[in-house]
Amino acid sequence: AQSVTQLGSHVSVSEGALVLLRCNYSSSVPPYLFWYVQYPNQGLQLLLKYTTGATLVKGINGFEAEFKKSETSFHLTKPSAHMSDAAEYFCAVISSGGSYIPTFGRGTSLIVHP
Amino acid sequence: DAGVIQSPRHEVTEMGQEVTLRCKPISGHDYLFWYRQTMMRGLELLIYFNNNVPIDDSGMPEDRFSAKMPNASFSTLKIQPSEPRDSAVYFCASRPPGGAVGSPLHFGNGTRLTVT
Numbered sequence: 195a196q197s198v199t200q201l202g203s204h205v206s207v208s209e210g211a212l213v214l215l216r217c218n219y220s221s222s223v224p225p226y227l228f229w230y231v232q233y234p235n236q237g238l239q240l241l242l243k244y245t246t247g248a249t250l251v252k253g254i255n256g257f258e259a260e261f262k263k264s265e266t267s268f269h270l271t272k273p274s275a276h277m278s279d280a281a282e283y284f285c286a287v288i289s290s291g292g293s294y295i296p297t298f299g300r301g302t303s304l305i306v307h308p
Numbered sequence: 309d310a311g312v313i314q315s316p317r318h319e320v321t322e323m324g325q326e327v328t329l330r331c332k333p334i335s336g337h338d339y340l341f342w343y344r345q346t347m348m349r350g351l352e353l354l355i356y357f358n359n360n361v362p363i364d365d366s367g368m369p370e371d372r373f374s375a376k377m378p379n380a381s382f383s384t385l386k387i388q389p390s391e392p393r394d395s396a397v398y399f400c401a402s403r404p405p406g407g408a409v410g411s412p413l414h415f416g417n418g419t420r421l422t423v424t
Contacts (some may be wrong), residue, residue: 230412230415236418237399237416238351238399238401239415240412243410293364294410295353300351
């Protein structure tokens with residue numbers, strides 16, 4: 195079985211501040227991990243993903259995430275928030291060797307203050 | 309690549325009416341997913357298809373919900389009869405072959421359904 199926990203339904207930061215969105219997963223086998231972003235009135239779009247190899251993954255718009263197996267985490271970070279980063283962010287996990295159907299977290303709403 | 313296309317973008321209907329949501333996946337994608345998004349329950353997987361065949365419909369809430377995929381380029385989600393608690397945003401997503409290596413889902417912009 196696989197599951198995802200996103201800590202904090204809302205995260206508020208000031209423009210220019212560090213963004214940290216937390217994601218912890220549960221998987222009995224090596225996982226594939228994803229972050230998606232959803233802007234208002236749009237569908238989810240891929241921000242970045244980890245499958246194998248380098249544990250630090252870089253995505254679009256300056257975001258990156260690090261896979262930490264020992265902590266079962268895949269936290270999303272960005273050094274400096276921009277107003278345009280305000281959106282809903284979803285973490286998702288696929289357990290390799292299974293049905294390859296992703297399980298999504300509940301989402302974290304990022305609020306950016308000027 | 310036109311992306312996943314959903315129609316209509318907005319649907320307002322009265323309780324008891326039939327509602328049909330439509331989806332055109334990206335050409336060449338062999339998986340198609342239907343999701344429902346609400347504030348209370350987040351993103352819920354309703355059903356998914358592989359090569360036009362329904363694989364898992366355990367997320368379909370009731371017999372009032374049905375989904376079909378008559379061909380590789382079209383799918384429908386039907387609610388009959390509709391109820392106010394069905395109000396939500398419904399997303400269709402498709403995925404290219406290669407799920408074994410973690411291919412991401414491509415989402416449409418959703419249909420916002422309001423049942424009064």
